[in-house]
Amino acid sequence: MTRHETLRADTDRERILFASARLFREYGFDKTTVRQIAEACNLLPGSLHYRYRAKEDILVDMMRVAIEKTIRGITEASVTTQDPLQQVRAALQAHIEVLLSGDDMMYVLLFEWRSLRGAARKEMIRERDRYERCWATMLEALKEQGFIRPDVDTHLLRLIGLGAINWMATWYKKGGRYSLDEIGESLWSVISRGILAPKYIDMRKT
Amino acid sequence: MTRHETLRADTDRERILFASARLFREYGFDKTTVRQIAEACNLLPGSLHYRYRAKEDILVDMMRVAIEKTIRGITEASVTTQDPLQQVRAALQAHIEVLLSGDDMMYVLLFEWRSLRGAARKEMIRERDRYERCWATMLEALKEQGFIRPDVDTHLLRLIGLGAINWMATWYKKGGRYSLDEIGESLWSVISRGILAPKYIDMRKT
DNA sequence: GTCTATACTCTGATAGAC
DNA sequence: GTCTATCAGAGTATAGAC
Secondary structure, eight states: OOHHHHHHHHHHHHHHHHHHHHHHHHHOTTTOOHHHHHHHTTOOHHHHHHHOSSHHHHHHHHHHHHHHHHHHHHHHHHTTOSOHHHHHHHHHHHHHHHHHSSOHHHHHHHHSGGGOOHHHHHHHHHHHHHHHHHHHHHHHHHHHTTSBOTTOOHHHHHHHHHHHHHHHHHHOOTTSSOOHHHHHHHHHHHHHHHHBOHHHHTTOOO | OOHHHHHHHHHHHHHHHHHHHHHHHHHOTTTOOHHHHHHHTTOOHHHHHHHOSSHHHHHHHHHHHHHHHHHHHHHHHHTTOSOHHHHHHHHHHHHHHHHHSSOHHHHHHHHSGGGOOHHHHHHHHHHHHHHHHHHHHHHHHHHHTTSBOTTOOHHHHHHHHHHHHHHHHHHOOTTSSOOHHHHHHHHHHHHHHHHBOHHHHTTOOO
16 A cells, blocks of 8 residues: 555545544434435445445544544653653643543543444453553552552542543533633642642642 | 322333333443333333333433432432531532432433433433532532632532542442442542642541 | 334445446 | 445334224
């Protein structure tokens, strides 16, 4: 396959994924028909079938892209500083921004994994675990270094924190009452005061 | 309608709602067929249709029951004490317990409202707002009385806190690593330290 | 109130011409 | 690679006997 073909393929793939993501988000995976998807891509159903043999294949491919984007987001954000606290702060903000910046695939990733069955679902659960392990590693390191109070269970903390962020996808509206920065700062304000050892609380930057 | 008929109707209604909730949770609303529901209730599709004219009607009725249960849960919990901090603590635990105690309808309430369209969806949004206003009232009162630091935005706090709880429905497993009490205590530990004015932090009971 | 039987629509997926 | 045409099956909802 030549470089040109690769680029074309990526373009087509992305056009299908973006259009599908918008539809899956608005109507849900089950209520979206392959005819709708094809129409949104200016393709006929038969042509779409040539790219993706089944509707579920589109969903799986979309989720792979979305989770990769999320992992890349928090990874790149957290390497911009050496300060362990700032790394977590940056990763938190990155997760919020990747999730809420308007990419419908992120929304689909969170709420449509139930539409997957069998092997595809297992694969996505593995991918999600891979993402969560990034957080587990960060938080455990922070605790070992004494930043986090000993009585805090980092596993539960991760579930609570990521839950608060993921749920934002249900209420955040672009251009609404809060900016992404305000949201991130509020969350960090609560969580950092809630979990840090006393001597570090005043070291937080917002 | 006699008392006997009322009870019968409620019983039938509940049988249908419980069975539907289990199916909606397991397969999703869209993938659940009316034939499946009827079979799970030991009814034939025609008989089920006599009770509920459309599948969506079952979902709406179920959500009404679930949201009423939630509101009753936090209301009854918060009146057991006069201490404003303990009221919020109790309401928080009540929300966790109502949500995670195993009632499939609660799960459906959280994740299937997207399957509603038009008037039904609007009604559910109103109901959800009614519930959230209970929290808004509690939190604003707490702030006015000086328990919560002035820089905390109670609206955002509510969204963050309820998000953390609601997301628990995606990961909590009965009999798993954490009990409902542990989960509630961890969340309260983080949030209370995170938002309370300094002089109240040591007044918290866990 | 409950059942049998079915109408009618739309779905995902495919076959095969071009 | 893209299109036309169509399949087999599943979906909701209903009509009408009992």
